[in-house]
Amino acid sequence: MRLILSISSDIGTAIALNWLDSNESVTGTFRNWSANCEILRSRGAQLIQCDLGDANSFTEAVKEICELEPWEVLLLAPGDQNPIGLFDTVNFDVWENSIKVNFLKPIEFAHGVLHKRSTSSSNMPTVIMFAGGGTNSATSHYSAYTISKIASVKMMELLDYEIVDCKFSIIGPGWVESKIHDATVIAGHLAGDNFEKTLKMRAEKLMSPVENVITACNWVIDQPKKVVGGRNFSAVYDNFSSKELEAKLIEDFNFFKLRRSGNGIYER
Numbered sequence: 001m002r003l004i005l006s007i008s009s010d011i012g013t014a015i016a017l018n019w020l021d022s023n024e025s026v027t028g029t030f031r032n033w034s035a036n037c038e039i040l041r042s043r044g045a046q047l048i049q050c051d052l053g054d055a056n057s058f059t060e061a062v063k064e065i066c067e068l069e070p071w072e073v074l075l076l077a078p079g080d081q082n083p084i085g086l087f088d089t090v091n092f093d094v095w096e097n098s099i100k101v102n103f104l105k106p107i108e109f110a111h112g113v114l115h116k117r118s119t120s121s122s123n124m125p126t127v128i129m130f131a132g133g134g135t136n137s138a139t140s141h142y143s144a145y146t147i148s149k150i151a152s153v154k155m156m157e158l159l160d161y162e163i164v165d166c167k168f169s170i171i172g173p174g175w176v177e178s179k180i181h182d183a184t185v186i187a188g189h190l191a192g193d194n195f196e197k198t199l200k201m202r203a204e205k206l207m208s209p210v211e212n213v214i215t216a217c218n219w220v221i222d223q224p225k226k227v228v229g230g231r232n233f234s235a236v237y238d239n240f241s242s243k244e245l246e247a248k249l250i251e252d253f254n255f256f257k258l259r260r261s262g263n264g265i266y267e268r
Contacts, residue, residue, distance in 0.1 A: 102148030
């Protein structure tokens with residue numbers, strides 16, 4: 001079984017449909033019933049209601065999932081850019097809740113279902129999260145979302161090191177057309193330069209195709225732990241058909257991980 005937290009998100013739905021096309025058994029969670037849920041149900045996906053902001057809903061969803069067959073792939077796909085604005089102007093309660101939705105609750109979900117990972121498949125179980133902007137720069141006006149994504153990058157490396165029979169990776173999807181960008185449009189100029197950039201990218205159809213994300217996820221699933229474990233990939237920029245990339249990943253333990261290395265050392 002392949003399991004998706006927030007399967008009803010636009011990216012989650014696209015990946016689920018790809019897996020269903022390949023005759024995979026797919027189960028996923030949704031917060032509110034939507035058109036995506038209708039499509040997924042019609043295609044045979046098993047859907048479980050789970051509101052990350054409701055403790056009872058969350059607990060019941062984890063319990064129900066743990067009564068199902070073991071999973072081979074776990075995709076953690078929640079995402080919320082709010083609150084958007086400069087840190088000292090946003091409501092801190094909303095800021096804190098964003099950390100919960102984007103990082104803490106997905107990790108708690110993984111914590112609750114990790115013991116249900118498959119041990120019978122020839123392919124090692126895989127956990128995938130999504131990264132975001134800010135890993136390599138300071139992304140202004142999105143501090144909660146950015147910090148959550150950076151924490152996710154490091155958490156995937158930590159879990160990959162601790163849990164030897166499961167591989168953990170994170171993928172930056174790029175600017176994919178999805179509902180998540182509606183928050184920027186609604187925020188307007190509170191989003192800084194990203195407001196005009198988002199409008200331009202949508203109007204001129206410059207968003208990255210979701211097929212890139214699907215390719216990245218499927219590549220990670222098919223690769224051994226020594227190649228993808230604990231690493232941060234880009235669905236936009238990485239060439240997943242490159243044998244040179246695979247060789248570099250095997251050769252350099254620190255490659256595609258969150259490091260200071262490469263910035264130099266100021267010697268005493």
